[in-house]
Structures are given as structure tokens and as C-alpha cells.
Amino acid sequence: MNFTNFDFDQLFSMSDDTNPLMMLVWILPIILFVFYGQQIQLFVTSREIKKGIAKLDSFREESRTELINYLKNNLKVKDDHLKKIDKFLDYFTIMPVDMDPNGIVDKVQHTVRSREDYTRTHVKSMSLEMSDIELTKVQTLLEIASSLQMIYKIINHMFLTAKKQNNYPLILPLQMILPFIMEQAEAMKDAIPAFKSGQPVGDGIGPMVVGKMMLEHQKENIAFQTSLSQIDFEGRKLFLLKAEGPGSTVGRPADALETITMKNKIDAIIMVDAALKMEGEDSATTAQGFGAAIGGIGTERFQIEAIATSKKIPIFSIVIKQSVKEAITLMTKEIADTAEDVRAQVFEMIHENTSQGQSVLIIGVGNTAGVPQ
């Protein structure tokens, strides 16, 4: 056969409608995509999502194993601890009804604190020799493991439902949120080693800044897991507040603020906290602003804002930008290096916004794991 004069034009001719082979070559895929496009998409997307779910499953398993090993190796736990832990991991929290939002913050706070109190007592009952610092560590590890378990369950549920019903539109939102979920989950998994060995995490930069200022000054316990020092600085009275380290806790700054303002007149509040950076922003850059810089579910912020508003105290904030992962894993060098600079910014703010004889409250907001005072 002579290939040199093979007539391509004739074979793939668009104009020649009469060639039945060509009709098939063009029309078959079109029909296929029109009627089965969704299924094909579902198949391709499913494979990606399945990979993600397998990863989430391994994170969940890993975090549970880490927690159990930690308990076994570091604390003499009683025999029934496995059963107890699995029970803890499946705990759920039902948030209050928000149809009538009046008073909802108190309700949310009550629910969340009851849960915390419950786990605290029951984790403590697992071992006789658990110190308060160990207790906060175990509680944090438990929180991570149960969050990973919850994430896995929800994503798996969404996927299986879409699959069962062969429903492509149902899988779309899952495909869209999965990268964000994976980022969060991976960060949580990577957070375990730092919390286990009691190292500071990125979120601890606020407490680190204030904790150093509190060194060698008298401390008092002002609210649950919250520590306060009073120092003098260039004719002003400084109230230094942070969660009580080096356990892993965020303390209760709002309760502390309430107690402080009952007895003292505060003229300004300065809050130092880690903040999520935007994509494209550099890590460990700092920014100043107004308003209460504090994360979490919002109850603490609400309370702080309410007190500040009723007493007409201005709130200034300094934030240190970082990614989700940097915030909960071992503090990076860049973030640790900002501490001196942020401290200088705090003093500058005090200078600029207050005069001699006034009182300033400085709150180091964040998880205080590995950061004493």
C-alpha cells in the first residue's frame, strides 16, 4: 500500500456528510456527552474526592493513635481509657436556636463551656497523676482528634450521598470546599507534635509578647486559666493579661476584663493576636488597627466589645499575620522574630494614645501552649 498519497481530506472531510463513518466519529461523542456527561464528570471528580477522603481517614486514625500513645506513654491511665476516648471523639455540640438571637451569646457560651468542663473532669478521671498542664495538652489533642473525626464523617457522608444518587450537582460543592478542608485538616494533623512536646505554636505570639513583659512581676489568677500582672511604665499603670501558660489554653480574657474594669478605670485596651493572612500576603508581617482582635467562636469578642462600649474604652489591636497551618503548628522563625518588634509597637501605642497617670490593659490573645509568664 502506498501511504504517501493517502487522502486525509477525504477521510476527515467536514463537508462530506454522506460518509457514514464520519457521521459516527462526530456524532457519537456528542451523544455520549449530552446524555452521559454528568456521569463522566462524576466519575472523574469522584476519584479525586476519594483520594482526599482516604487522606482524611488516615489523619483521623493517626490523631487518635497519637492521643492514645501519648496517654499510655506519659500518664498512667486506667484500663478503660480506650472506650472513654472513643466516646469523647464522637461527642457533638448542638448550638442554640438562633431564631430569636437575643441572648444567644450567653447560650453559646454556656453550651461550649459545659462541654469543656465535662471533658476536663472526665479526662482528669482517666489518670491519677495528671497535672493541670498535662490536662490541657490532652484536652487539645482530644479536640484535634475529634475535629478530624467530624470532618472525615461529614465529607464522607456528602460524597456517599452524591454517589448513591448519582447526583453530579450534589458533588460540586464538595469538590469546591475540599481543598480548603484538606488545608485545615492537614494543619490540624501537623499541629499534634508541637502540642505533644509543649512547644509554642504560631498563635502563641500574642501571649509570647505579653508573657515576656510579665516575667519577674507578681502574677495573680484573675479568671479561669488567666493570669494578670500589674506593672508601672513611664507614669502609666499597665495591666498585663494572658492565658496561663505553659499549658495549652486560651484562657478567659473577657471574664478577666470584667473583673479588672469593676475595680479599676481602664483608659485603653491593646490586644495582640495572630491573624489569618490573606493569600499573597507575607507571613509574619504585622498590622495595627482598631477593635477587638480575638478569634474563636465569638463569645469572648462579644463580651469584650460590650464591656469596652459600656465603659467607653478604646480598643487598639496589633496582629501578626500567618496561615492556618502556621497558626497551629510549631512557631516559625519569622513569627518568633517579630516578638521584639511587636513589643516595641505596644510601647509606642501606649505613648501615642495615653498620657501619664492613665491605665492601659494589654492582652496577649492566643493559645499559650509552651508560653509561660
Add this chain to the structure above:
Amino acid sequence: MIFSKKKITTAYTVEKCTKCGTLTKRKFHDGDVLFTKSTKCNSCDGLTRIEKIFGETIEQ
């Protein structure tokens, strides 16, 4: 994945002498806690205090 490199994070501890201010960086040991006074300073008779604990990540 072809392009993702393996990342290894090592924890370091930086000690600062409270007297002469010399900074020393070493690997993190278990039990290191921020701000605690630990060892004798190498260059004077002062005590060092842990100034920072952080991780550095290298890609392999």
C-alpha cells in the same frame, strides 16, 4: 506528586544571656520551655534564658 518535595521541620531553641546578651542557637531538647533560665553563658558568668523556640523547615 512530582513537584512536591519532602519538607522536614526541625525545632530550635535560642538562648540569650541575661548579662551580656549573647545569643546561642541549638536544637530543641525535650523539656525546654520559653523564658526559663537554663545554662551558664559561654562568654561570661551569667545565666542564659530561653528567648525563642521555633521551627525551621527545609525542603529536600
